[in-house]
Every structure is written in structure tokens, then in C-alpha cells.
Amino acid sequence: MIKYGKIYYKRTDFALDINDLYIKTHDKVAVLGENGCGKSTFINYSCGLLESEINVSYMDRPLKSMSTEDRAKMFALFAQNPDVSFPFTVFEIVRMGRFRMCGGKYDRKDDEKTIEKLTLFDIVKYKDKRLNELSGGEKRRVLLARAFNQETPFLFLDEPVSMLDIRHSLEIMNIIEDTMKTVVASMHDINLAIRYFKRLIFMKDGKILYDISNRDVTPKIIEEVYNVKVSPNSHDFSFII
Amino acid sequence: MRYLWLLFVIVAIASSLFFGSVKLDILSGDNFDIITNLRLPRAVFSFLIGAMLGLSGSVYQLVLRNPLADSFTTGAASSSALGAVFAIAAGFSPIYVPPFAFLTGILGLWLVYTLSGGAKGAVTMILCGVIVNIVASSIMGFIKFYFDESLSSVVFWLMGGFSYIDYYELAVVFFVLTISFLYLNRRAAVLDMLVFDDSTARTGGVDIRKERAAAFITATILVSVAVSYSGLIGFVGLIVPHIARSIFRPDMRSNLYYSMIFGGLLLLGADTFARSAISSGAELPVGIVTAVIGGVFFFYILVKRRAEMWHD
Numbered sequence: 001m002i003k004y005g006k007i008y009y010k011r012t013d014f015a016l017d018i019n020d021l022y023i024k025t026h027d028k029v030a031v032l033g034e035n036g037c038g039k040s041t042f043i044n045y046s047c048g049l050l051e052s053e054i055n056v057s058y059m060d061r062p063l064k065s066m067s068t069e070d071r072a073k074m075f076a077l078f079a080q081n082p083d084v085s086f087p088f089t090v091f092e093i094v095r096m097g098r099f100r101m102c103g104g105k106y107d108r109k110d111d112e113k114t115i116e117k118l119t120l121f122d123i124v125k126y127k128d129k130r131l132n133e134l135s136g137g138e139k140r141r142v143l144l145a146r147a148f149n150q151e152t153p154f155l156f157l158d159e160p161v162s163m164l165d166i167r168h169s170l171e172i173m174n175i176i177e178d179t180m181k182t183v184v185a186s187m188h189d190i191n192l193a194i195r196y197f198k199r200l201i202f203m204k205d206g207k208i209l210y211d212i213s214n215r216d217v218t219p220k221i222i223e224e225v226y227n228v229k230v231s232p233n234s235h236d237f238s239f240i241i
Numbered sequence: 242m243r244y245l246w247l248l249f250v251i252v253a254i255a256s257s258l259f260f261g262s263v264k265l266d267i268l269s270g271d272n273f274d275i276i277t278n279l280r281l282p283r284a285v286f287s288f289l290i291g292a293m294l295g296l297s298g299s300v301y302q303l304v305l306r307n308p309l310a311d312s313f314t315t316g317a318a319s320s321s322a323l324g325a326v327f328a329i330a331a332g333f334s335p336i337y338v339p340p341f342a343f344l345t346g347i348l349g350l351w352l353v354y355t356l357s358g359g360a361k362g363a364v365t366m367i368l369c370g371v372i373v374n375i376v377a378s379s380i381m382g383f384i385k386f387y388f389d390e391s392l393s394s395v396v397f398w399l400m401g402g403f404s405y406i407d408y409y410e411l412a413v414v415f416f417v418l419t420i421s422f423l424y425l426n427r428r429a430a431v432l433d434m435l436v437f438d439d440s441t442a443r444t445g446g447v448d449i450r451k452e453r454a455a456a457f458i459t460a461t462i463l464v465s466v467a468v469s470y471s472g473l474i475g476f477v478g479l480i481v482p483h484i485a486r487s488i489f490r491p492d493m494r495s496n497l498y499y500s501m502i503f504g505g506l507l508l509l510g511a512d513t514f515a516r517s518a519i520s521s522g523a524e525l526p527v528g529i530v531t532a533v534i535g536g537v538f539f540f541y542i543l544v545k546r547r548a549e550m551w552h553d
Binding site: 073 | 303306307429430431433434436437438439440441443444445446447448486491492
């Protein structure tokens with residue numbers, strides 16, 4: 001379980017302002033809202049990446065008392081703009097997710113687990129390619145695989161399916177749905193979020209506006225959050241694999 | 242493979258003994274003194290200094306996540322030189338030159354790192370490095386002006402070169418290089434994690450602040466010792482990590498080792514050229530040779546990898 005106490009994190013013209021939030025183990029939570037509403041700040045705060053008093057605890061252990069190693073065992077993060085600066089191969093990058101288990105001395109088991117993740121994310125064919133040879137969407141899948149390979153009970157994904165084609169988006173959503181991990185993901189695609197996440201948190205101006213089950217989302221809520229007109233019986237295409 | 246390269250280094254050092262500002266029959270007993278007390282220590286020394294600069298370049302490029310980083314572009318070398326010039330000009334014993342160089346070197350690097358907002362902007366960092374270079378050079382100019390009696394020694398030293406090497410200096414340099422390499426080599430797997438952006442590296446289990454600080458300090462020790470004993474020798478640390486990365490794997494265990502070996506070989510070659518290029522018996526300062534090679538290479542990287550440079 002993740003437990004948030006009273007959070008007030010202020011930057012120049014923005015403040016993350018949250019009171020008492022709980023995320024149960026095995027929950028799948030989507031965080032939604034317009035650009036700049038605080039989704040990434042919320043995720044970064046949860047991972048202890050911000051310079052601030054951290055008022056979060058994981059399984060009743062306060063985050064601020066946890067060492068870097070303990071944190072890496074508790075949760076993994078897929079950052080919004082993950083970046084690798086030198087030409088490592090896809091295999092090596094995904095394997096580096098297992099750094100926290102072995103401190104960089106990767107053995108056969110690490111290699112096997114890595115191949116497993118590469119297969120799961122449909123990137124095993126790029127195994128020996130260098131990351132800079134891949135397209136934007138392929139790169140994101142590699143770094144998602146890295147986050148999963150960290151094998152933590154909690155997983156934060158900052159826009160996991162942005163830049164991904166429709167097929168791979170659905171595959172990633174299926175992986176998220178099937179995993180036993182507790183997943184908190186920021187999302188832009190509302191339809192996808194409603195279909196795959198049981199619980200939706202809508203944010204606006206750094207505050208939580210709605211924290212509801214996916215069955216309770218109404219056009220009115222979306223209109224309020226995004227400031228748009230919503231027609232519920234639209235002629236959108238829907239996609240299934 | 243690694244040992245084969247070490248063997249090659251020994252061969253390269255031995256063959257460089259044939260070259261010099263005067264032609265010698267190195268097998269004749271009369272020249273034994275010149276070989277053992279001038280050419281051999283100098284060849285080994287130039288290799289070791291080059292190895293230090295190559296190793297430091299590999300670390301700077303990784304930690305700053307910047308393909309243009311080295312002791313020069315980060316401002317570490319010129320700010321180290323500032324401390325060294327001050328210590329020389331003020332008449333301190335030579336033993337105190339490296340510590341002074343280290344202090345100002347780490348200060349200059351810290352300044353560049355903070356001003357450019359951490360390891361974020363490659364171009365911003367280079368600009369800050371340029372500024373630190375200019376400021377350090379002008380302060381050095383002032384010191385030269387103020388302590389004008391020791392001027393000639395400082396001027397000669399600043400151009401970079403290895404004229405009179407004794408075995409004590411050789412031992413110090415060897416010791417510093419070996420310890421630094423062994424330390425960095427041990428941390429190689431952790432250093433690899435620094436190729437990720439900060440958020441990914443931190444949540445992946447690396448204390449990036451501690452790791453970066455330790456790597457910076459080690460690299461700056463290497464630079465300040467190199468600068469203290471041989472003046473400003475530019476661009477070795479910029480070039481060799483790229484060469485190592487293009488031939489061998491980009492992981493730090495390989496890159497540290499081959500940057501060190503290639504850095505040594507590059508400077509050994511440059512110095513051998515510098516002392517045998519002019520036939521009259523005079524020699525070029527080696528810093529000039531490496532600056533020319535490095536300048537061309539710098540342009541090459543800047544043009545070829547421009548897209549990467551500007552992406553942030």
C-alpha cells in the first residue's frame with residue numbers, strides 16, 4: 001500500500017496539493033488531467049525525486065527513511081523522457097533494470113529474465129541493436145521493459161503509451177492489466193484509461209478533482225477536467241486485439 | 242585482449258626510444274645515459290600523462306553525459322593550471338603544486354557544473370567551460386605580470402611538455418594513475434547506470450550525487466596531477482573515449498581501460514613527433530601538437546553529431 005499524508009509542494013506558479021491518499025496493493029491507477037496539471041510532479045514526488053519534505057510511505061515504511069537501494073527494491077519508474085546517453089544495446093539497457101539486485105554483476109539468471117522481458121515487450125528482435133538506431137516508440141518500449149525488469153512491487157509509469165502505435169499501446173495496456181504489480185500511470189488517452197484502469201484520479205491545478213472508479217466516469221466530469229465538450233455516443237473507432 | 246594492448250604499449254614505448262631531437266645509436270653503450278635518464282623516463286611519462294587525460298575524459302563524458310566533455314571543455318584543466326601557476330609563481334615547493342591545482346580545478350569544475358544546471362545541457366556546459374577558461378587565463382595573466390621574475394618558467398610550463406623528468410615524478414604519476422584506475426574500474430558497473438537520465442538512474446538504485454561527486458573528484462585528481470607536471474595539454478581526453486567507444490563496447494569497464502591505453506598512446510606518439518619533428522635539435526611543445534589534432538577532431542564531432550548536441 002502507498003500512503004500519502006498531507007502534501008504541499010510549491011514551485012513558482014504551481015503547487016501540488018494533496019491530502020491523505022491511499023493506493024492499495026495490486027491497484028491499477030491512472031492519473032489524468034490536462035498538460036501541466038501536476039501528473040508528472042505527482043509521480044516524481046511519489047518516487048522521492050523532488051527536493052521537498054517527502055510525506056509518502058510504502059507498506060508502512062516512510063520513503064524518507066529508505067535508502068536508494070531500498071527504494072529501488074520497492075518501486076521502479078518509467079520517466080516521461082527517458083534517455084540513454086551512450087550507444088548501449090537494447091539487451092544491455094533492459095538488463096540494467098536488474099542493477100538493484102546484483103549491483104551490476106549480471107549473471108545467467110539476469111540474462112534469462114531480460115530475454116523474458118524483451119519477448120514480453122516485443123523487442124527481442126532488436127536485442128543487439130543500439131538504442132539510438134530505434135524509433136521513438138521502440139525506445140519507449142525498451143525503457144518500459146527496463147522498468148518491468150526491476151521487478152518491484154510498485155511501478156510508476158509516466159505516459160507509458162505516448163508515441164506508441166495503436167497495436168503496441170494495447171499490448172502495453174494488456175501487460176499492465178495482467179501484472180501483479182501496483183501500477184500508477186499518467187495517461188492522456190481517456191478511453192484507454194477507462195478501459196484498462198479500475199481507478200482514475202483526475203487532477204487539475206495540482207489538486208485531485210475526482211478519485212473515482214472507471215465505471216463512474218461521466219461526460220460531465222471529463223468536461224470539467226479538460227474544459228471541452230464531450231459527446232458520449234460519438235462515432236470513434238475502438239480497437240481491440 | 243587487454244594484456245595484448247598492454248604488450249603493445251611496451252613495444253610502442255620501446256620504439257619511441259629510437260626517435261629524438263638528435264640521432265643516436267641506441268644500442269651503443271655511450272648513449273646509455275641519454276636513453277635511461279632522458280628518453281625512457283620521458284616516453285613512459287608522456288604515456289602516463291596521456292593515460293591520465295584519456296581516463297579523465299572518459300569519466301567526464303559519462304558523468305556529464307556529454308560527448309564534448311573533457312578536462313579542457315569543462316574548465317577543469319585551466320582552473321587546475323591557475324592553481325599550479327599560482328603555486329609556482331608564489332614560490333611554493335613543487336610538492337605543493339598538485340594540491341593547489343586540485344583545489345582550483347575542482348572549484349572550476351563545480352562552477353561549470355552548477356552554472357550549466359547539472360548534466361542537462363551539453364552546449365550550455367561547453368559555454369560555461371569556455372567562460373571559466375577565459376577567466377582562468379586572465380587571472381593567470383595577472384599572476385605572470387605580478388610575479389614577473391618567475392615568468393619564463395611559467396610560460397614554458399603552460400605550453401605543455403615534458404622536458405626534464407626524474408624518477409620521483411614518474412613514480413607519483415604512476416601511483417596516482419594506478420589508484421584512480423583501480424577505483425574507477427571497480428565502480429564501472431555503477432558508473433554504467435549514469436548513462437540514464439537522473440530520474441531513471443536514481444530510481445534504478447544509484448545514489449547519483451555520491452557517485453558523480455566521487456567520479457568528478459577522481460577525474461579532477463588525474464587532471465590536476467597531469468597539469469601540475471606537464472602543463473596544459475589539450476583535447477587528449479576529448480578524442481580517445483570516442484575512439485575507444487567506436488572500436489570497443491561503450492560500457493565503462495571497456496571504455497575506462499581503452500581510453501586510458503589510447504590516451505597514453507596518443508600522447509606518446511604526439512610527444513615523439515614533437516621532439517623529432519624539428520631536425521635542428523629543438524623541439525615543439527607537445528601541447529601544440531595535441532591541440533591541432535584535437536581542434537580538428539572537435540569540429541568533426543560538433544558537425545557530425547550536431548543533432549545530439551542540440552537535443553536538450
